[in-house]
Amino acid sequence: MTAPVIHPGVRIGHVHLKVADLDRALNFYCGVLGFQITQRYGRQAAFISAGGYHHHIGLNTWESLGGKPPAPGTTGLYHLAILYPTRATLADALRRVIKASIELDGASDHGVSEALYLRDPDQNGVELYWDRPEPEWPRTANGELAMITAPLDLDGLLSA
Numbered sequence: 001m002t003a004p005v006i007h008p009g010v011r012i013g014h015v016h017l018k019v020a021d022l023d024r025a026l027n028f029y030c031g032v033l034g035f036q037i038t039q040r041y042g043r044q045a046a047f048i049s050a051g052g053y054h055h056h057i058g059l060n061t062w063e064s065l066g067g068k069p070p071a072p073g074t075t076g077l078y079h080l081a082i083l084y085p086t087r088a089t090l091a092d093a094l095r096r097v098i099k100a101s102i103e104l105d106g107a108s109d110h111g112v113s114e115a116l117y118l119r120d121p122d123q124n125g126v127e128l129y130w131d132r133p134e135p136e137w138p139r140t141a142n143g144e145l146a147m148i149t150a151p152l153d154l155d156g157l158l159s160a
Contacts, residue, residue: 014056017058017124019122020122021066022044046060082129083129090128094128097116103118104117104118108151109152110147111138111148112145
């Protein structure tokens with residue numbers, strides 16, 4: 001028996017991250033990436049967003065103040081993905097990352113999207129990406145999605 005399909009309008013609304021140091025996390029997400037604080041709960045938590053939404057990312061130290069990242073080989077968050085509306089806005093994000101001297105873990109062209117991979121100060125994986133228009137997505141002869149993982153031309157992205 002097949003399970004009923006979820007409504008196509010469903011979206012993932014926000015992510016809430018445990019961080020060791022709230023100010024350090026805010027320096028990364030707001031200072032480097034450009035999110036804005038929508039609400040702060042003292043020194044323990046903050047909600048941040050793009051464009052005035054109530055929050056895209058929640059950051060808190062409730063269970064993690066001064067904590068260490070999970071050890072490799074354990075379960076948990078692989079990465080959060082931040083979708084940029086255009087290639088030019090992703091290029092701007094890359095310029096911000098470079099200016100902050102943050103090292104990329106990788107950069108890939110997936111056919112459907114272009115993506116940058118890095119780590120926040122708590123070693124959470126962060127993907128910054130933009131989606132190509134759906135008619136440009138690679139497909140097989142049968143019409144199935146045919147995503148790839150190829151190196152991303154960073155110089156080409158920076159010229160966007």
